[in-house]
Amino acid sequence: MNETNLFKTIKKTFHVLKVVKSTSKGYFYVFIMEAILNSIFPYISIYFTYLIIDGIVGDVSVSSLLVYVYWMIGLNLTIGVLKNILRYYIKVFAVELRYNLDNKIASKSFDIDYHILQDNKTMKLITMAEEGCNGNGGLTDYCQNVLGGILSSVLSVVYGGILLLGLLNQSSTVFTSFLPRFLNSQWSIIVILFAILIPALISKHVMKMNNKRSYDIMMYNIDRNRLMGYFQQVSFNYKFGKDIRLYNYQDIFMNKMRSLREEEDLTWRKYSLFRVKMLSISLSGNKLLSLIAYIYVGLKAMYGLISVGNVVAYVAAITLLSQAITLIVEHYSRLHLYNNYLENYFTYLNLQSTIEYGTLDTIDEEDLSIKFNNVSFKYPNTEDYVLKNINLTIDSGTKLAIVGLNGAGKTTLVKLLCRLFEPTDGEILINNIPIKSFTKEACNRLFSIVFQDFKLFSYSIKDNVSASLDGNTNKVKECLEKTGMMERINDMDNNIDTTIFQRSKENGVEISGGEAQKIAISRALYKEAPIVILDEPTAALDPKSEAEVYEKFNELVKNKTAFFISHRMSSCKFCDIVVVIDEGKVIEKGHHDILLSENGLYSKMWNAQSKYYN
């Protein structure tokens, strides 16, 4: 424990405490009070047992002995009940602490820039914090056991020290032989002081070895849990179930799981032996201290320097004291370990968004133009540009189709526009004003987007469409009507209040990909944003539903600006402009009829599909 480390640890600990306090004040106070009570509790019995034994030896009257008994069990009762009550509050407040912390993290995830959220490093922060905590009992364990343990141990050292002050009293009897003379001198207490340090020093050494091992095994565990978790999740997920059965994956899976497990058994068994070894070494230190204490205090009593009651009390106090010191040493290193896991949470909560927003809050939605000005984009730390020098002007109310081969960069273009990513070069203008000048809220109001990999959540259809808890029933129904989903919903038991998917509640209904797509489009309509973007919205729809979406498309988006990304070339027909993207560049641009006559990639793609219908 060198100085800077100790200082750093204390600083980090206070940081954690600050977050605990701001997350649940109740929990903060209750766990501290519990630690204080825990430290007092054992000393009551020690102190009164000493009085009672000495009373018996000294032939004190029964009534005064009983007074001690009343005091002892009375205090035990009071503190016992107080501890029960505190325990109750700890459990209640622990819920608050855990839930509020999760809520804080969730809020951060909603707020932080998307490009930061989807960065692997960010995910790692969360995983490390969660797994580090879960593997060790979590934040509540950190507070109650580690911090609480340290606090009550420190207090215990103080009480024990005060009690042991009695050992300094010298008897006036003069001894001739060395042993009793030494025992009577105040210097003899050094023996005990050294003895108390033995288990602490041994623990420190053990902890040092243990920490390295613990950290390694924890990392090993996280890794293994991920692998085993994968197999378990796959075997549980019926989506994989079909392929697993048809392609006879069962035995491959089982073999992989078994061999993973066998290897893990070996590693953990080795670790368990190590643990036993460490425990035994710690134990030997404790027993050595006990022996020294028994002999030192016992001999003192034999020479009449202290009473029998004293012996019982001192031996107990020495044991408690040494336990407390050992605990401080042990908890200190756990504190260090925990601080490192928990730091990930705080790093996460302190992540800073980098996307610039301005102060303009109003955008003229009636006359809305979009301009891509020489926009290029590549992912951080990669060489290749996904989009290169894109120049596009989209007038208000334009229906734009974007087509291209798989991986051409179509979706990336959309992500740049709605500011999930920032262009590497160039800029995007809305009504000729750089998009950066608008507030975040204003930017978010602009877009209704159905992504190719859109997600719905396992709540009611109504909540999904309105993306809130208080959606307008009529408007929700209207939007579902427009996408042709209402017919199916009217067959459901709870109409639009039916929960979809089976994740959060058991009574959810499974919906097909096509139905999900219709709900997602309804959600986009409900938002009533001035720019509507549909990325492969009909991929899972049957021809009739597809035609419905096409036919209603103009009605759906009315005079809004709309983007349509699709592999179904037929969709280009009803768009004003088609943009063909290939390898990150706009290679063709114009109306369907014109592009078709140009014999470029567009006409090639069109003919590939249309020839089957002629």
Add this chain to the structure above:
Amino acid sequence: MKYSMFSNMSYVYKASIKKYPRVRLYLLVNFITELLVPFLVIVITTVLVYTLTNNVNVYQYIVIMFVLTLTTFFLEALRSWSLTRYTFENTFARVAIFNNGLSEHLLKTDYINIEARNRRNIISKAYGAIMGNYYGIEMMLRQSPLMLINLCGVIVYGILIALYVPVVLVVMLIMAITNYLLTNRANKELSGKTKQLSDEFREKYYLTKDSTNPNYGKDIRIYNVGKWFTELGKRLTGSRRSLTRGIESKFLLADIVNTVFLFARDFGAYFVLLGLVVIGEIDLTTFTFFIGIVTGFTLWLNGFTSALNEMRTCNVRINDYRECISIDNEYNKKGEIHSSELRTPLTIEFDNVTFSYPEAEEPTIKNLSFKIRANEKVALVGNNGAGKTTIVKLISGLYRPESGVIKVGGYDIKKFNIIDYMSIIAAVFQDSEPFAFTIKGNIACTEDENIDDVKLKEAIKAAGLYDKVQSLDNKENTYITQVFDQSGIRLSGGETQKMMLARSLYKDSPILILDEPTAALDPIAEEELYLKYEELVKDSTSLFISHRLSSTKFCDRILLLEKGNIIEEGSHDELIKLNGEYRSIFDIQAQYYKEDNTNE
């Protein structure tokens, strides 16, 4: 299905001792040391008081203390050795036997058992028995020895107490009964709320996961889902808090009553024992000894009741586990006929087949009959929900018909062993997702050493994935996702579809089924597949499902499905001539392409 606690104990122990026989030794050593260590602690204090009050000589004292301390050291070391090792082996047993056992069950049980909602609930409950160190099976392995040890402690100490302070024994036994009843009441409150707790836990779990899941980040941002989720989070927090209050207040009462009984115990013990000391019946040594025994007795008793309570909770979960694992299965049934006896190419025949999903009111498919000739290329078309995928799953053997017979190659498919039967089917499903293995592992579905490299390359080429694979640093050895390898990659939707196609081609089965294999492909890649299709399926009987009716042109025959019935069938030209439903669907899709020709 309810098993007794004893039956469940023997169930978990038999399995765990069979795989890990060494736990017997740990159990025995632990049993002895757990009983001896606390007793020795009392003995030491007693001996301490005795030697000091009875003029024992200094050297004898030192020797006695040395021997006692050394003995305690060895016993305690043995205790922690046996406990640590035993606890670790418990975890091994839980994971290696029961976790893997459930996974194996899920991998092999009839597909309907993992897909149907009501059966999924059974699985979710079964997970409760293996979800961690302190639940179900592992908890029972932990608590059973504790129950036994504490019971022995209660009996031995109880006899000692009965000799001198019977009143304490009475108080303690009343305490144990009251404690058990009150804890039971609290547990009942808890188990009454279990469903609510687990529902809410699940909701909370997914809410937290979804909130931080980057895959959901786009929708969350575009639709301001954050506001919605924050409100949900607040509600869940409030509800969890009041639930916890309700349950914990019951436990609080039990705890306080317990503390009051401890008060009564101490009062009784000290009162009686001090009285005995005063009248000279017992000396200080005996007094100290009995105070130790009384305290120890309470520990044993509390240990016993808490172990018993834990065991009852575990019991419920283990019952759930056993219910799930013992569901009736097809997979291990012996076949009457083997696939190798079949003559390829194969015919497929539905004879009056009816199928309904568990809990569904109406059958998805009712009295369906049709026949696919050997080596025929059939297209299955119809609206969303018409029953196309259900038919595919029936042919694949994933579902069993409720009534009627499905014949393949002339034999009822019930007569095959299910795993053997599935070897003749290759299918690409709409919602297939890749496994986190290598590309070649995903395609060949076997261990690396069994992979036929030539065949693999052919399959990759045929599926149009060759260029992509060649562009990767590790070629076909590239891992999908980073679960098993840091350099793993993700494939796009179109690439995944191509890989799934390659898998079905590699399998080289006499029946090939493709369900929407082109949904994510761009027009060029789609056409490439169409052009190659004939070559790909030349030796098989094949079924092609697609919403893109262009794909039906190269099939021999089209089956048009509506609400589980075939309403039209014939070749593309025949059906167009028929001027029925097929024609109208085709026209709907074709109009957007055709209109253009007139413009030209």
